[in-house]
Amino acid sequence: MYQYTDKDQNLINERVDQFRDQTQRFLKGEIADDKYRALRLMNGVYVQTHSPLLRVAGPYGLLSSAQIRKLASIARDYDKNFCHFTTRQNIQFNWPALERIPDMLEELASVQMHAIQTSGNCLRNTTSDQLAGVAKDELEDPRPYCEIIRQWTILHPEFAYLPRKFKIAVSGSAQDRAATHFHDIGLHLVKNDAGEVGFKVLVGGGLGRTPVIGQVIRPFLEKKHLLSYLEAILRVYNIYGRRDNKYRARIKILVREAGLAEVTKKVEAEWALIKDQLELSEQSIADMRVQFADPAYAAITETDANYTSSLANDSAFNTWVKHNTEEHKITGYRAAYVSLKAPDSPPGDCSDTQLDALADLADSYSFGMIRATHRQNLVLADIKEADLFALWKKLDALKLATPNIGKATDMICCPGLDYCALANAGSIDVAQGINDTLDSMDYIHDLGDLKINISGCMNGCAHQSVGHIGILGVDKKGVEWYQVTLGGSSENDATIGERLGPAVSKEDIAPVVKTLLEVYVEQRINEDEAFLTTFRRVGVSPFKEKVYAAN
């Protein structure tokens, strides 16, 4: 894990001082509301329905046990004993008092954390693969490049007032687990014909109101040119991006209106002028890679006998291992997901006691590290197979072992009307209703891979347009309605979901999901055919007919 230098630490300390001063001036009436709004957003502070919200950056999702403990103590001391993990690997506190937020930031700075640029029309937190560094299908660990990008983005003087927010994701694996097709810039580590590793660069992807799949702007970029190429894209966007309408201001709209060819031409021309000025030296890349070197793995040659017998004898453990753990590049280890999708808890929420316990588990079993996923779960990435049973027991006692990763009840859900000032409709209660309905279906565990994403408004924080089943809350004359899309995907086969038909009422949404799953079970060739595959084969019609006939 990257350790801050004095320079990094000074910078975030000084940022805390700056924001404390800005907040005090605002509270004294010396800064106008609209101007303070821009300043607080760039420090992660939203004002929402009940209170401000503080969004803390989880750089590419990687957190140490000390940082997790700090999140726990902040949840206790400044909030209502919980925090929320977001779809961009960030952490939100829902109930802070504005005047105490500078103190929270000071506490975060003491463990090398910050909330810089987690909101606002600026360069946001860079996200990545939650299995970075341990995945079997990985070409190269993306995190050193994420950290290089993090530093470049932080307080970038030229790009602090962009037309709109700007998000970058990096993936180093064959399977895209970072939704890189749906970011303003998506970077894939790839190998060229000469065997060199560099980046495929995608531009103009995004979710929200106008979901768009990113397009390739450069099939291969040498690593040393990473920052100059990003700077070229940002400079073209800062000058040519639309500023007249905030719904037309993302780079995806520039790419759509000007065309990829024109944007590429401008970016390449700009890049030609700066590529030699911002070159990353081999040494600087090598130094950064050292920061993410493998932990001291044990050499394990034989499968642990107790692990094998637990798998054979304990069906609940077996189910958990099957659904909630993942292969690891090192023999004898697995990556274990911590499900934040227990049936009775809002998706992505985690209590202070759970956080403290997780920090202890990370220290005991996983080199003191925890990762946040973009599906709002956590990962303990380096667990010996021999430790899995003990870990599972402890996670289960903490209600963090629901065996549902990637399954129907592993829903992504935004805060919705319960917290968010932008929301048109509830989402947590819809997730709850769907959970209750699915709970009554006896074949729920046999439904295979299924991604249900629920957003309470068009902004699409829960990525509903790329859910296998996407649910979008809309307001119709003060009543909450829900539009359903089917067949979306944020992975390699990036697809935007197709509309099922007219919106359904709140009371109908859970029964509709049930009907959709019944149609899937009827239509699938066998139990191995996943929902998405079946949908792509049979299309929307059978789902549509059944839902609108029944409701």
Add this chain to the structure above:
Amino acid sequence: MQLIKNKTLTQDEWAFIADDAALNADYNIVSLERWNQDRDTLSAHKNLGIRFESDIIIEDIVEDLKHFSLIELFIPVFTDGRAFTHSRLLRSRYHFTGDIRVSGDFMLDQIFYLNRVGISSFALNDQDSAEKAIAVMDDFSAFYQESVA
């Protein structure tokens, strides 16, 4: 209006001259439109400044930069960040060495960034404290990006 130049509160010698008014100061700032219409007369003036609106494309005016001893970047609304790029390019790519002044709806809390992209003078809004405006330029001692100040 107070003017900060090179981190010092300074008496402003420059005046922006409306397009339909005659040049009347020793140090005149004119609009791009006026410059384009009347460049021959204007270029005879020793101290000529030009005001760029935020939609200026700097590369289109590079050949003319030698005529100006001051460039004013006018920010229509503080969320419009194009001036940051304009200033950076003027300094680092086109090597403009005269004064680059920012005016309009920028806020005190943007001065740190504006300074780092090469802005050398700040036409403050009336409510802003000059002392504070100078102080915020030193809000940070550490940076990840090069400065062109």
